[in-house]
Amino acid sequence: MLVKLSKKHTKYRSVIVVSSVKKVVFISSIILNVLFIGVFAFYATSSSAMKNPLSSKHSSKQSYSDNPYYIERTTLFKQLSIPKESIVFLGDSITQRSEWSELFHNKQIVNRGVADDTTEGVLHRLKSITDAKPKKIFLMIGINDLNEKKSVRQTKANYAEILERIHKESPDTKVYIQSVLPVNNKKCGDAVDNKDVIALNNYLERLAKKHNDSYIDLYSKVSKNNQLKSNFTVDGLHLKGQGYAIWKQEVQSYVNE
Known part of the structure; x- marks a missing residue:
């Protein structure tokens, strides 16, 4: 049996349908806006971290034991x-x-x-390297200590302990101390001052002489006006292929000897 709806009922039903559709559209709009904001925030954060590799770690107190x-x-x-x-090429x-x-x-x-x-992290994992009694160790470490505002005194003490332990635990291993590289502040911000890098390198050069180790000055080979050359880096910290080519050129004779 068919029931014929009156115009009044039909109109009322239409109002309900329209109201429901509007509600769905409104809720969908809210959801889409939230998703858009989330995606935009994620992209902005990721993009910033990519452009400024030091900013995300600036003044970080995260221990190596908590670092993924x-x-x-x-x-x-x-x-x-x-x-x-x-x-062994040892560092950060x-x-x-590099594919050494x-x-x-x-x-x-x-x-x-x-x-x-x-x-500090190198000290913690050093035994696994000295136990192997490698022929040579090429060491570069320290830029993250400066970025994380570690105590300069503690950083120097850690570096000295690294060398002392290598010579004690693997006395026949030749050690090559490579200078810490400069950063390009225009590309990676001001978290690290290259004056501090220079000061640390001066200390490392003296430390190398004390232990009769070789000190390799890479800083001057990749810098211009005390900045990492812009054509050697994308983010101001890490090297492009051209930078590694210079690095290879400077240590080739030590690798071969």
């Missing part, structure tokens, strides 16, 4: 071994980002760089 990069990388190293007579992300064995066409070279690492 450090944990991931060091747990990987536990699954690997350092071959006898190997050459600037070291980690391919760059030098030398399979004896092992990369032990860890992103965000500091002198």
Whole structure:
């Protein structure tokens, strides 16, 4: 049996449908706006971090033991071994980002760089390296100590302890202290002052002489007006291929000797 709705009922039903549609549209609009704001905020934060690799870590108090990069990388190293007579490149992300064995066409070279690492972090993982009794260690560390505003006195003390332990735990290993590289402040902000980098490098040069280690000045080779050359970097901290080519050129003879 068909029931014919009156015009009044039909009109009332139409009002309900229209009201429901408006409500759905309104709620959908709110959801889309929230999603848009979230995506925009994520992109802005990510973009800022990419452009300024030091700003996100500025004055950070995060310990190496809480750092995901450090944990991931060091747990990987536990699954690997350092071959006898190997050459170890030890440092932070600037070291980690190079393909050293391919760059030098030398399979004896092992990369032990860890992103965000500091002198304290190197001390904590040093035994796994000295236990292998490598032939050589090329060390570059310290830029993250400066960025995180670590005590200069403590940073120097840590560096001195690193060298003392290497010579004690692996006395036949030759150590090459590579200067800390400058940053390009126009690209990465003012978290690090290159005057502090120079001061640290002066200390490292004296420390190398004290331990009869080789000091390799890379700072002057990649800098102009005490800034990391802009054509060597994208973010003001890490190196492009041209920068690693200069690095290779400066340490080639030490790798080969």
